[in-house]
Amino acid sequence: MNFRSKKLTGDWTLDMEACRFPAAGPLRFPFDPVSEKWSIGRPSNLRFCSSASAELRLFGNGDNQGTQNRMFILGLGFVGEFVAQDLVNQGWIVSGTCTNVSKKARLEKLGFNVHLFDAIEPKLEVINILNQHTHLLISIPPMKDIGDPMLQHAELLRKKLNNQHLQWLCYLSTTSVYGDCGGAWVDENYEPNPESELAKLRLAAEEGWLSLGHDVGVASHIFRLGGIYGPGRSAIDTIIKQGSLSDVQRGRSLKKYTARIHVSDICNALNESIRKPYPGRIYNIVDDDPAPRTQVFSFAHKLINEKWGSEIKKRDENESFSLKLKGEKRVVNTRMKNELGVKLIHPSYKSGLQTISDQMHHL
Numbered sequence: 001m002n003f004r005s006k007k008l009t010g011d012w013t014l015d016m017e018a019c020r021f022p023a024a025g026p027l028r029f030p031f032d033p034v035s036e037k038w039s040i041g042r043p044s045n046l047r048f049c050s051s052a053s054a055e056l057r058l059f060g061n062g063d064n065q066g067t068q069n070r071m072f073i074l075g076l077g078f079v080g081e082f083v084a085q086d087l088v089n090q091g092w093i094v095s096g097t098c099t100n101v102s103k104k105a106r107l108e109k110l111g112f113n114v115h116l117f118d119a120i121e122p123k124l125e126v127i128n129i130l131n132q133h134t135h136l137l138i139s140i141p142p143m144k145d146i147g148d149p150m151l152q153h154a155e156l157l158r159k160k161l162n163n164q165h166l167q168w169l170c171y172l173s174t175t176s177v178y179g180d181c182g183g184a185w186v187d188e189n190y191e192p193n194p195e196s197e198l199a200k201l202r203l204a205a206e207e208g209w210l211s212l213g214h215d216v217g218v219a220s221h222i223f224r225l226g227g228i229y230g231p232g233r234s235a236i237d238t239i240i241k242q243g244s245l246s247d248v249q250r251g252r253s254l255k256k257y258t259a260r261i262h263v264s265d266i267c268n269a270l271n272e273s274i275r276k277p278y279p280g281r282i283y284n285i286v287d288d289d290p291a292p293r294t295q296v297f298s299f300a301h302k303l304i305n306e307k308w309g310s311e312i313k314k315r316d317e318n319e320s321f322s323l324k325l326k327g328e329k330r331v332v333n334t335r336m337k338n339e340l341g342v343k344l345i346h347p348s349y350k351s352g353l354q355t356i357s358d359q360m361h362h363l
């Protein structure tokens with residue numbers, strides 16, 4: 001199904017009552033269905049209604065709706081936990097899921113409402129709670145031989161979810177959906193060509209969440225993330241732990257270009273997307289510097305040596321790798337910057353790693 005063209009051929013009317021235009025300035029129609037472009041400076045709290053009854057709310061951060069913003073995060077993993085903390089700091093109510101009891105207890109101490117949840121057998125009670133939230137972040141990855149575990153229950157979700165409260169969702173995907181592009185610069189218009197089974201399942205999950213969001217009238221977004229790093233998960237941590245590289249890390253070591261993104265900038269981009277919803281939109285979320293992993297590791301070694309001298313022995317970067325060179329691409333982040341207005345906190349791994357090193361007080 002062509003999600004975007006289906007969405008745009010609907011009979012859209014502007015719900016004037018629901019709109020609160022800025023006090024000054026000309027009235028501008030925010031989205032041109034022909035060019036498929038937003039006009040610049042669109043009001044953030046417009047609401048469109050299609051005569052076909054599906055109401056699609058585009059009312060910014062919802063502050064002026066008299067209700068508190070409530071985020072539900074399916075999968076409070078590495079990114080999920082950072083996002084949750086970031087939003088709690090901004091006064092949001094944050095709920096989410098994880099799969100084990102001790103983690104649930106730890107997360108609850110941080111002020112989140114946490115539900116034990118297995119996406120393969122989702123509890124109805126949790127889906128009903130999710131539907132009481134204004135925003136939804138999906139961070140559970142697809143599973144081999146299964147695909148997106150939540151989307152196995154897409155019909156149930158179609159029945160249970162609605163836009164009474166829920167207005168925005170984002171599915172966290174990966175730049176691996178593009179496959180091996182021979183070193184080309186790749187923006188969101190590049191035809192995905194996933195190679196691995198997981199990357200194919202990922203692309204199917206993207207389509208599934210866009211389609212579900214459309215059907216239940218919720219503005220849906222896809223974030224294609226580069227390799228995620230941040231405090232506790234970085235080249236510095238890998239060197240300090242002296243652990244052996246995972247297959248994915250070995251694969252990255254062989255790439256001339258590697259897309260990456262600091263977790264603070266994922267939060268940064270999510271905040272901007274919440275302020276500027278754009279139903280059905282896909283964004284590459286990567287930094288400006290697709291440097292090879294070997295460079296990143298050399299820099300991490302330098303930072304460690306400056307801070308801890310020779311306490312940490314240098315990793316042997318000449319480990320023999322059995323994997324072939326794959327997934328060559330340089331991922332373009334122009335849409336993220338131009339449409340969402342994201343100003344990267346860490347445009348390069350250098351500032352990202354420097355901050356991580358500065359914040360580490362002992363080994």
Ligand SMILES: NC(=O)c1ccc[n+]([C@@H]2O[C@H](COP(=O)([O-])OP(=O)(O)OC[C@H]3O[C@@H](n4cnc5c(N)ncnc54)[C@H](OP(=O)(O)O)[C@@H]3O)[C@@H](O)[C@H]2O)c1
Nearest residue numbers: 075076077078079098099118119139140141174225227228
């Ligand atoms: N790591 C990267 O470099 C990278 C790059 C691009 C995209 N991504 C994707 O971006 C998303 C966020 O990344 P991340 O690093 O934050 O992932 P993560 O730390 O692995 O977190 C994944 C979350 O999904 C939950 N989960 C996994 N299987 C589940 C199931 N069957 N039922 C219910 N919950 C389940 C986990 O539960 P527990 O908390 O109980 O473990 C965890 O909360 C993921 O989809 C990831 O694959 C990752």
